[in-house]
Amino acid sequence: MSNQPIRHQTYRIFICTALLIGAVLLPPTIHGEEMNTDPSPPLPLLVRTRHNDTPADIAQRFLNDATKEWMIVEYNGREAFPGGESVMVPVAPFRPGGLTPDGYQTVPVLAYTDIGDSTGQVSRSTFNDQMRWLKTEGFVTITPGQLTDFMEFSGQLPRRSVLITFDTASQSLYTTSIPILKELGFTATVFLSTDSVGRKDAMTWDQIRQSHQDGFTIGCRGRSGRSLTRRTKGQAFETYFKSVESEMRLARHAIEAHVGEPCLFLAYPHGDTNSLVSAMAAKLGFASAFIRRAGDNPFFADRYGIHRTPVDSQVNSEQFAKRLTTIIPADLN
Numbered sequence: 031m032s033n034q035p036i037r038h039q040t041y042r043i044f045i046c047t048a049l050l051i052g053a054v055l056l057p058p059t060i061h062g063e064e065m066n067t068d069p070s071p072p073l074p075l076l077v078r079t080r081h082n083d084t085p086a087d088i089a090q091r092f093l094n095d096a097t098k099e100w101m102i103v104e105y106n107g108r109e110a111f112p113g114g115e116s117v118m119v120p121v122a123p124f125r126p127g128g129l130t131p132d133g134y135q136t137v138p139v140l141a142y143t144d145i146g147d148s149t150g151q152v153s154r155s156t157f158n159d160q161m162r163w164l165k166t167e168g169f170v171t172i173t174p175g176q177l178t179d180f181m182e183f184s185g186q187l188p189r190r191s192v193l194i195t196f197d198t199a200s201q202s203l204y205t206t207s208i209p210i211l212k213e214l215g216f217t218a219t220v221f222l223s224t225d226s227v228g229r230k231d232a233m234t235w236d237q238i239r240q241s242h243q244d245g246f247t248i249g250c251r252g253r254s255g256r257s258l259t260r261r262t263k264g265q266a267f268e269t270y271f272k273s274v275e276s277e278m279r280l281a282r283h284a285i286e287a288h289v290g291e292p293c294l295f296l297a298y299p300h301g302d303t304n305s306l307v308s309a310m311a312a313k314l315g316f317a318s319a320f321i322r323r324a325g326d327n328p329f330f331a332d333r334y335g336i337h338r339t340p341v342d343s344q345v346n347s348e349q350f351a352k353r354l355t356t357i358i359p360a361d362l363n
Contacts, residue, residue: 123186221297223255
């Protein structure tokens with residue numbers, strides 16, 4: 031692509047600048063009394079496997095999280111552990127930011143409107159095929175919280191991570207899409223406009239709570255779902271400002287009241303934002319916010335402008351695969 035050299039050059043400048051700042055700030059010599067007392071990152075554990083241990087077994091036993099099996103596999107470079115052998119268990123991120131000698135990681139975020147037979151919607155069979163392709167290709171679904179941690183350099187992600195999102199709270203989502211995802215061991219994020227909950231053909235709060243308990247993230251898409259960037263003709267700025275604030279705040283409070291946990295993630299209604307809307311999202315305490323536009327999501331991207339790539343009925347299998355880029359090549363030598 032024509033913008034690749036520019037993007038790679040920007041990335042090299044970013045890394046070099048960080049190294050230069052570190053070199054300037056680091057003292058030329060460190061005497062005993064001046065030594066940094068900050069604790070070093072914890073070293074990996076050297077453990078012995080049991081008979082027929084799986085990576086999930088090892089991750090559960092030593093990391094208290096079977097879903098981190100990918101860390102065992104990636105760190106040791108293999109998937110099978112017959113038993114009785116030594117295995118390294120990383121207890122801290124070992125590839126922060128997804129940086130590698132050959133480039134850096136980007137996280138694709140897919141945006142579905144709904145699954146069904148209406149015009150423009152992805153059909154159930156197509157959605158099923160797409161999800162099974164992801165499973166076959168080794169993709170791991172993540173949450174917005176994991177993506178945010180990755181972007182803040184406090185967490186690491188599997189190399190083939192993908193975030194699946196929906197801009198709906200329809201009954202079709204609950205009866206069609208969610209069962210397919212659960213069957214494959216996948217998760218997703220549901221961005222809902224709270225005024226639509228409980229209406230005809232929409233999920234109820236009980237169903238939303240059940241989806242959350244099943245591991246699905248419930249995000250906010252405003253109260254009414256209307257665009258927050260449109261200021262009506264003749265509308266005073268103060269009135270517009272208050273309407274943007276109330277759309278986000280009231281929707282967030284409603285989700286938190288019904289789900290019982292903080293609502294930290296926002297999808298801008300209609301996928302649009304401006305400086306005021308993004309600043310309001312940050313002010314109200316959202317950890318990250320998403321636009322609806324194709325693009326890369328490396329660790330240094332804007333957390334209040336995370337790209338979501340739309341997927342509709344016009345996307346064929348080849349085009350779908352091209353939306354799943356997970357590494358941006360860059361020569362860092």
